[in-house]
Structure formats: structure tokens, C-alpha cells
Amino acid sequence: MTEEEKPSRSALKRAAKAVEDLARQMVDMPEAEWKKLPASPALHREIELARVTKGHGSRKRQTKHLAALLRQMDEETEELQAFLSGLDQVHLREQRDFHELENLRDRICNPDLSEAALDEAASAMPGLDRGAISRLAGSVHAHGDRRAFREIFRRLREAREKTICE
Structure with missing residues (x-):
């Protein structure tokens, strides 16, 4: 050399x-x-x-x-690095999905954007119980219900997981 x-x-x-x-x-x-x-x-x-x-x-x-x-151990080190890079990509994807659901929930809980956001959620996640989400959003709009706010997110996440699995 x-x-x-x-x-x-x-x-x-x-x-x-x-x-x-x-x-x-x-x-x-x-x-x-x-x-x-x-x-x-x-x-x-x-x-x-x-x-x-x-x-x-x-x-x-x-x-x-x-x-x-x-x-x-050059080869094994490269394999481990590739494995950890894959884990990082999975984590970033999960983080992005989480933020998208938060954003959707925030729009559903905003009285001015609620209907459009509900339509978007229903079309993206066919298994979503639109009536239940709408009732929970109404509770958030009227009373600022924090429990309903959290419940909307939980239901959106469950509907997204069902949609992904199907």
C-alpha cells in the first residue's frame, strides 16, 4: 500500500x-x-x-x-451497523405515525376543522367508529374534556393498527 x-x-x-x-x-x-x-x-x-x-x-x-x-470483526461490525440503522428507521417511522395521529386528533378537536378531519380519518381508516369519535369530539368542543381528548387518540391509533393489519 x-x-x-x-x-x-x-x-x-x-x-x-x-x-x-x-x-x-x-x-x-x-x-x-x-x-x-x-x-x-x-x-x-x-x-x-x-x-x-x-x-x-x-x-x-x-x-x-x-x-x-x-x-x-469488520464483517460482523458492518452487519450490526446495518441492523441498528434498520431499528432507527423503524423508530423514525413510528415517531412520524404518532405525530400524524396527534395532528389528526388536534384537528378533530378543533371545532372549525372537525368535520373535514373526521372525513379524512374515516376514509383513511375504514374500521373507525366515526359516530363515537364525533361524540367524543363534541365533548371536547363543549367542555374541554381531557379524557375524551385522550380517548380520541387511542381510538385513532387502534383504527390505524387494524387498517395496517388488514
């Missing part, structure tokens, strides 16, 4: 930092997601060791050790 083909020191540092961030992300992820990681049994043991390590300094040292192991 010639001098021109070697990555710069800065590029090597950025790559090492990215692997360290990957290790930290795996150590800090929720239990359910961690168990789904596509890692070898040996790597799973190392991740688990870092996860159960108590004490800030000890955990940080164990995470750096895990990162050093990951730097030696």
Missing part, C-alpha cells in the same frame, strides 16, 4: 469513533432489541458483560474493550 492509498489519521480516528459509538449503542439499547442483535455468541457475551458492569468508569472501560473487539 502506498502512502497515498493509506487513510489519513483523521479518517482512522473517525472510523474508530464510529465503532466506539456502535459499541455504546449496543450496550445501552433496551433488552428486547439487544436480544435480537445478529451477533456471534462470543460477541453476545462481551456485550452482556459490558451491559451488566456497574460503575461508570468500569462500564466505559468495558465498552471500549468491546469496541476494540468490533474493530477486529
Whole structure:
């Protein structure tokens, strides 16, 4: 390898930092997601060791050790990075859907926009009980009922899930 083909020191540092961030992300992820990681049994043991390590300094040292192991496993590291990127995409999609439902609920609870929003919700989610949502919206319009406000969101979310499953 010639001098021109070697990555710069800065590029090597950025790559090492990215692997360290990957290790930290795996150590800090929720239990359910961690168990789904596509890692070898040996790597799973190392991740688990870092996860159960108590004490800030000890955990940080164990995470750096895990990162050093990951730097030696290029293919597995790429696979783990792809897996975590997929989880991020799922999370972003769920977050976007949640905000869309909040926006729809807010429009339903606005007396001026309620009918148009109800029409939109009914056409997008055929299983939606429009009459119940309309009654709940009326309660919000008349009394500022917070329970009805939350119930509208819950019913919209259930109708969206039914629509997705069908």
C-alpha cells in the first residue's frame, strides 16, 4: 500500500469513533432489541458483560474493550451497523405515525376543522367508529374534556393498527 492509498489519521480516528459509538449503542439499547442483535455468541457475551458492569468508569472501560473487539470483526461490525440503522428507521417511522395521529386528533378537536378531519380519518381508516369519535369530539368542543381528548387518540391509533393489519 502506498502512502497515498493509506487513510489519513483523521479518517482512522473517525472510523474508530464510529465503532466506539456502535459499541455504546449496543450496550445501552433496551433488552428486547439487544436480544435480537445478529451477533456471534462470543460477541453476545462481551456485550452482556459490558451491559451488566456497574460503575461508570468500569462500564466505559468495558465498552471500549468491546469496541476494540468490533474493530477486529469488520464483517460482523458492518452487519450490526446495518441492523441498528434498520431499528432507527423503524423508530423514525413510528415517531412520524404518532405525530400524524396527534395532528389528526388536534384537528378533530378543533371545532372549525372537525368535520373535514373526521372525513379524512374515516376514509383513511375504514374500521373507525366515526359516530363515537364525533361524540367524543363534541365533548371536547363543549367542555374541554381531557379524557375524551385522550380517548380520541387511542381510538385513532387502534383504527390505524387494524387498517395496517388488514
